[in-house]
Amino acid sequence: MDNGAIDILGTGSAVNPVTLSINGSIPETLGSLPYSVSNLPPGIYNLVASDQNGCVTTSALFIGALDEPEVLFDPDQISLVRGDEVTLTPIFNFSPTQFIWTPATALSCTGCATHLAGTDKTTTYILTATDAAGCEASGEITILVKGNYRIYLTTAFSPNDDGINDWFYIQSADPNVIIEDLRIYDRWGDALFLVPLAQPMKPPSVGTENSVIDPWTQVFTYIQFLSDIPTGHNDCIAVI
DSSP states (O other), rough: OOOOEEEEOOOOOSSOOEOOOOOOOOEEEESSSEEEEEEEEEEEEEEEEEOOOEEEEEEEEEEEEOOOOOOSSSSSEEEEEETTTEEEOOOSOOEEEEEESSSOOOOOOOOSSSSEEEOOOOOEEEEEEEEEEEEEEEEEEEEEEOOOEEEEEEEEESSSSSSSOOBOOESSSSSSEEEEEEEEEESSSSSEEEEEESEEHHHHHHHOOTTTTOOOEEEEEEEEETTSSSSEEEEEEEEE
């Protein structure tokens, strides 16, 4: 990286004009100070300065190579169940003091190096870090958000209107899950209950009760298909 520099701040007792040659180059008059030569690659630089009286001063300078600043994440891809949080911890090879996260959503602290992220959709975060000298680097991490597959269904209920366990309904830990198709059949294959497409999860007060299913003891089969669920579920439920 060619970002080295030589700065001449003063010439001591030298009589102006003073000329400077670097590594055998044609001498240049320093003029007003400070005098700077920039965009130099790493290496050894031999300086020869001469004043009006012919006095000569030599010096050798070494410009070392610095590592490119980096921001890394290991791993750079994380799977997250919707509703959970994960700590994002970047790795630096320099000492940044300023941090900018993009996008600045679903983060516990947008100006911090490390924080919690709880996004509800797959997101790629880019962290741009800057140190006190203005050196800057960026790194990115992708959070792959998966649906929360924790689905809860009752295996028995008693729709006798006694106020206890009268309802059959579906619960999910993920509020974004919707019912795409729910069908309840009796043992002879007759459809007793159908849910239209794309119905959100509902509370018990709008579930299925004895107005739909005969309260006599029977065994029914329900078939459900839920969004964010890889496959449909088939199971049996007893009505007591």
